[in-house]
Amino acid sequence: MNAAQRLAVMWLNLLALFLTACTAQTGEVARAETSRSVTVEFSLQTAMRDGHIVYVGSGGGIEGVVNPDLVVQPGDVVRVILTNTDGMLHDLFIPDLGVRTSPVAKIGERAEIVFEASDTPPGSYAYYCTSPGHRQAGQEGRLIVEGNAP
Secondary structure, X not given: OOHHHHHXXXXXXXXXXXXXXXXXXXXXXXXXXXXOOOOEEEEEEEEEEOOEEEEEEOOHHHOOOEOOOEEEOOOOEEEEEXXXXXXXXXXXXXXXXXXXXXXXXXXXOEEEEEEXXXXXXXXXXXXXXXXOOOOOOOOEEEEEEOOOOO
């Protein structure tokens, strides 16, 4: 990322932070309809690494991994916890599954999504931040549904 791109990302983040500060943040949990207990959980933190905006895995097999693959099985009930560690506006969106966290803008603020992968065919599904410029700056990864549908 060159200096002009970094400057553009910085200004977009400042604008997004300003706009977020003007609205109430609830930190609520986005949940898909499921009556089952969570079977797999992932924790991600927001960060800047080598001039890129990224998610960093926290705990388990994704500890320290940048934009980790989140691997699940069909039928898993999945919780993804997003923690803001840089003070910029972030969220996490999985468009093919129609799930998104609420935005987090303050350091230490958390949001989570819980969804069931029962109707999700095996394959690779993008997850990314919807804040302007963040996906282009590197904040994206993959949810991988392995195996055969239940």
